Amino acid sequence: MGEFKVHRVRFFDYMPSGIRALAFNGDTERMAVARMDGSVEIFHCSDRFFQEKIIPGREQCGIEGLSWVGERLFSAGLNGGITEYDLTNQKVKYTIDAYKIPWYTFLVGCEDGTVKLFEVNEDKIQFERNLDRQKSRIVSLSWHTSGSKIAAGMMDMIQIFNVETGHSIHRMLADRGVGTSRSKECVVWSVVYLSDGTIVSGDSVGMVKLWDDQTGTLIKSHNVTKCDVLALSVSQNEDSLVAGTSEGTVVQFQFVSMVLGKDDKEWVRTRTFKNHTHDIRAVAEITTAVVSGGMDAQLVVKPLLDKIEVRSAASALRKIHFPHRRLVFCARNSGLMLFQYPGHLELWRLGESEGKGSSLFVKRNPEKLLHLKVKGEDHIRCSAVSPCGEWIVYSTASSLRLYRLHYQRFLFLFFQISKLPKVLSSANQLCFSSDSSHLFSASTQSSVHIVSLSQSGCKFVGTLKPKSGSHQAIHLLAASEDGEWLASANSDHEVHIYNLQTRKAHCTVPVYSSAVTAMGIHPTTNCLFMMYADQQMCEYSIEQKQYTDWSRTVQRKGLHRLWMERDTPCLNVMFNPQNPSHVILHDTYMLCIIDQSLPLPDDKTQFYNQLTLKSLTEDQRKSHSHAFKVCKTFKDILCVELISDQSLVVVERPLEDVATQLPAPIKQKKFAT
Amino acid sequence: MCVLPFKETDKMSELTETQIESSDDELPEEVAFDASKSAALKSVKDALEAAKREKILLKEKRKKRQQLFQEQKKRKRLPQELLEEFDKEPQKQTGPSDNKCINKKVSTKPSDINKDKTKTGNMPKRISKSLPDSYTVMRIKDESAAKSLQQKAMDFIQSRLYGPGTKRTTNAELLSLKKKRGASKGAAVEFVNKKLGASQKARIARSNKRFIRQQKLIPF
Numbered sequence A: 001m002g003e004f005k006v007h008r009v010r011f012f013d014y015m016p017s018g019i020r021a022l023a024f025n026g027d028t029e030r031m032a033v034a035r036m037d038g039s040v041e042i043f044h045c046s047d048r049f050f051q052e053k054i055i056p057g058r059e060q061c062g063i064e065g066l067s068w069v070g071e072r073l074f075s076a077g078l079n080g081g082i083t084e085y086d087l088t089n090q091k092v093k094y095t096i097d098a099y100k101i102p103w104y105t106f107l108v109g110c111e112d113g114t115v116k117l118f119e120v121n122e123d124k125i126q127f128e129r130n131l132d133r134q135k136s137r138i139v140s141l142s143w144h145t146s147g148s149k150i151a152a153g154m155m156d157m158i159q160i161f162n163v164e165t166g167h168s169i170h171r172m173l174a175d176r177g178v179g180t181s182r183s184k185e186c187v188v189w190s191v192v193y194l195s196d197g198t199i200v201s202g203d204s205v206g207m208v209k210l211w212d213d214q215t216g217t218l219i220k221s222h223n224v225t226k227c228d229v230l231a232l233s234v235s236q237n238e239d240s241l242v243a244g245t246s247e248g249t250v251v252q253f254q255f256v257s258m259v260l261g262k263d264d265k266e267w268v269r270t271r272t273f274k275n276h277t278h279d280i281r282a283v284a285e286i287t288t289a290v291v292s293g294g295m296d297a298q299l300v301v302k303p304l305l306d307k308i309e310v311r312s313a314a315s316a317l318r319k320i321h322f323p324h325r326r327l328v329f330c331a332r333n334s335g336l337m338l339f340q341y342p343g344h345l346e347l348w349r350l351g352e353s354e355g356k357g358s359s360l361f362v363k364r365n366p367e368k369l370l371h372l373k374v375k376g377e378d379h380i381r382c383s384a385v386s387p388c389g390e391w392i393v394y395s396t397a398s399s400l401r402l403y404r405l406h407y408q409r410f411l412f413l414f415f416q417i418s419k420l421p422k423v424l425s426s427a428n429q430l431c432f433s434s435d436s437s438h439l440f441s442a443s444t445q446s447s448v449h450i451v452s453l454s455q456s457g458c459k460f461v462g463t464l465k466p467k468s469g470s471h472q473a474i475h476l477l478a479a480s481e482d483g484e485w486l487a488s489a490n491s492d493h494e495v496h497i498y499n500l501q502t503r504k505a506h507c508t509v510p511v512y513s514s515a516v517t518a519m520g521i522h523p524t525t526n527c528l529f530m531m532y533a534d535q536q537m538c539e540y541s542i543e544q545k546q547y548t549d550w551s552r553t554v555q556r557k558g559l560h561r562l563w564m565e566r567d568t569p570c571l572n573v574m575f576n577p578q579n580p581s582h583v584i585l586h587d588t589y590m591l592c593i594i595d596q597s598l599p600l601p602d603d604k605t606q607f608y609n610q611l612t613l614k615s616l617t618e619d620q621r622k623s624h625s626h627a628f629k630v631c632k633t634f635k636d637i638l639c640v641e642l643i644s645d646q647s648l649v650v651v652e653r654p655l656e657d658v659a660t661q662l663p664a665p666i667k668q669k670k671f672a673t
Numbered sequence B: 001m002c003v004l005p006f007k008e009t010d011k012m013s014e015l016t017e018t019q020i021e022s023s024d025d026e027l028p029e030e031v032a033f034d035a036s037k038s039a040a041l042k043s044v045k046d047a048l049e050a051a052k053r054e055k056i057l058l059k060e061k062r063k064k065r066q067q068l069f070q071e072q073k074k075r076k077r078l079p080q081e082l083l084e085e086f087d088k089e090p091q092k093q094t095g096p097s098d099n100k101c102i103n104k105k106v107s108t109k110p111s112d113i114n115k116d117k118t119k120t121g122n123m124p125k126r127i128s129k130s131l132p133d134s135y136t137v138m139r140i141k142d143e144s145a146a147k148s149l150q151q152k153a154m155d156f157i158q159s160r161l162y163g164p165g166t167k168r169t170t171n172a173e174l175l176s177l178k179k180k181r182g183a184s185k186g187a188a189v190e191f192v193n194k195k196l197g198a199s200q201k202a203r204i205a206r207s208n209k210r211f212i213r214q215q216k217l218i219p220f
Helices: A549-557 A610-615 A618-624 A655-660 B005-022 B033-076 B080-087 B110-115 B140-162 B171-181 B198-214
Strands: A005-009 A019-025 A030-035 A040-044 A050-055 A063-069 A072-077 A081-086 A091-097 A116-120 A125-130 A138-143 A149-154 A157-162 A168-173 A188-193 A198-203 A207-212 A217-223 A229-234 A240-245 A249-257 A265-274 A280-285 A289-294 A299-303 A318-320 A328-331 A336-340 A344-349 A352-354 A361-364 A367-373 A380-385 A391-396 A400-408 A411-417 A429-432 A438-442 A448-454 A457-464 A474-479 A485-490 A495-499 A504-509 A516-521 A527-532 A537-541 A572-576 A579-586 A591-595 A628-631 A637-643 A647-652
Touching: A019 A063, A019 A289, A030 A063, A030 A280, A040 A072, A149 A188, A149 A198, A157 A188, A157 A198, A198 A229, A207 A229, A217 A265, A240 A280, A240 A289, A249 A280, A249 A289, A328 A380, A328 A637, A336 A380, A344 A380, A344 A391, A367 A391, A367 A400, A380 A429, A391 A429, A391 A438, A429 A474, A438 A474, A474 A516, A485 A516, A495 A527, A527 A572, A537 A549, A572 A637, A579 A637, A610 A618, A610 A628, A655 B171
Parallel strands: A005 A647, A019 A280, A138 A188, A188 A229, A229 A280, A516 A572
Antiparallel strands: A019 A030, A030 A040, A040 A050, A063 A072, A072 A081, A081 A091, A116 A125, A138 A149, A149 A157, A157 A168, A188 A198, A198 A207, A207 A217, A229 A240, A240 A249, A249 A265, A280 A289, A289 A299, A299 A318, A328 A336, A336 A344, A344 A367, A352 A361, A380 A391, A391 A400, A400 A411, A429 A438, A438 A448, A448 A457, A474 A485, A485 A495, A495 A504, A516 A527, A527 A537, A572 A579, A579 A591, A591 A628, A637 A647
């Protein structure tokens, strides 16, 4: 297989942001996730929860609520604005400044006690009216399915409003609890209004209470935890309810009858899931699973096994820690690395080592060359560094900046290219050509702008437009080594290949049901290698405009079960110039080299056979080895790159390091500690 | 009217004492009604006067304090000339920097600004002689009102979830407990603060480099 010198990098201090709100769109099977830094991510629930779209946030922006209205996505923040998102171009469409009053729940409840109604129009939303003003702050809200009543969770009580008149119908007082919590007000963190008139509330005392809206009285109360119940969610057909607590547990209640066969149903506590370490701020129930997210910044998908018939990859617990986009870029020819943080970029030079063995002595430490802060409040959407290491570019939702740098021993020159062509206002994805002479910028309507780079600056060369197809934003770009071809993949699963000499569309790869997570063009054969979110792979020959024979063999034979059961997507595809039949891939927990000259494994062969092969003799090895060589030495991998001196760079972000900077968790008393 | 029993009894005892001194059998001396009346009135007057004096003293104290505060405030304010500049009507000055105004927030006293009715949100057009062309004057009060509600909301959430009364522990404790109860038991976790002694470490690294260079241990 080969020996590589590996630079094991752990100085990328990437901190994911905590999850604040979840919203599930049942029609399109998409889950919208809002984070504490204001960014919104869309996950495709039936495509292995691949992170399709990311809308970056801004400084000092917090989202408190998220909601789908048909296919449109709205959010409300503490800064007093309601924002609608443009999901095609992955950015904010507009923000209404709702009279500078902060919101707790989307579209309605306010800090000062008013409940505001908004009307959703064709292209905008409009303030309609206020309901009766209350003295205490409104913390949570829920509509009745008929649209005529609203339940509002406030301090120490729950109120039911009649939407027509705006008056309050009932006032239900929540208990304050015993002991020391008697002196503090009870905050009703979330309410859910069911269609049969039952109101479910979760409060800061740790109780899930069921109320009757006709009489305004308490039906039943369940003590779920000692700390707060922060989130509630009910399933589509209202037979299951999930509650998320501050301790990190998710409790499920189901509407079943206590005696089999009888008709009298009631809400019974059934399951408890303990998959989080920190507070859970949002839960949602999709058709077959419970999705929860909180301050530990991981999205956990727990499938409900009574809803699943076949044991497959979809029935396993899934934890999503890192974004499904590249945050680390390498200048292959100069050993420089670019780290993309939300608010700044860092450029590092890799260290040097000497000696032999499994762990080499570090002769020169890696050093940070550049810390580039973003101008303005928007977060960085994408960035790139050229292979020669002389150009750096980044783009936010509103601007794009290009920098030239020159680094040689003790000389470091760095300046911004101020005169940029007007088309380069913002980009969804950025890519440099392999000889660093051109910059490709993916912009609206799935088009790609080409800009040439030289000593004198940059000049607009042309735009590549797809022949037909959708206007969804491009999330992947790949340029060929010889500078002739460019491939782009967008959120509608379309992959277009362009001829850079003629600047016209060359061909389109047949659309596959799953999204492309990584792609790369082979330096010699000019074949486009693609990895999909469902762990399938395929190879498409650009010159011949068809799948290669190897790809067809893979499709026919199928991939090994263990390969298909991996739950994190491959984020990078690389090729080894010294070994043209090798393809290097990685996902969060493994690094794999696929040797296209070796036979493919079938389901009966041992998949992870690297250690076994070591113990065999040369001849035996030849007969036993198969194409997939997997290395599991590295964990929590964010990026793997092959640089020009035949060494690998593996960027790891250990989850324990992430845990050091999370907010404080609740103290839990465990047995025997 | 306050009655001061002690003084009266003193007077009475004085009177009775004189009586005792003279003789036990004799009739008690006639104490004139007027004398005792005047004594009582005098004592009342004294009390009132004392109260008045105290009031006056307090008033003076308050006055002095107020003056002190005024002076301190004056010291904090910008020089009177600058304030007058801001109050003046805009002068017509055609300059290239008219359109490129950088808003500089000058923190003047709100009370002064309130008196001047021309202070509205349309500040950026004001140009004055002493300020450089690119400076403008803006009220902070308008901006802070909006932010305060947001801040209140954020503080409320922060205090309810992380404030006093919540039972929170540290991430180090969480990881330590995990290790303690895990399949392979390990020691407790304590996070290293990399920033501790950073300057000393940097100084040591620099001096090491200098030493190595001096001794020519590594070919340059």
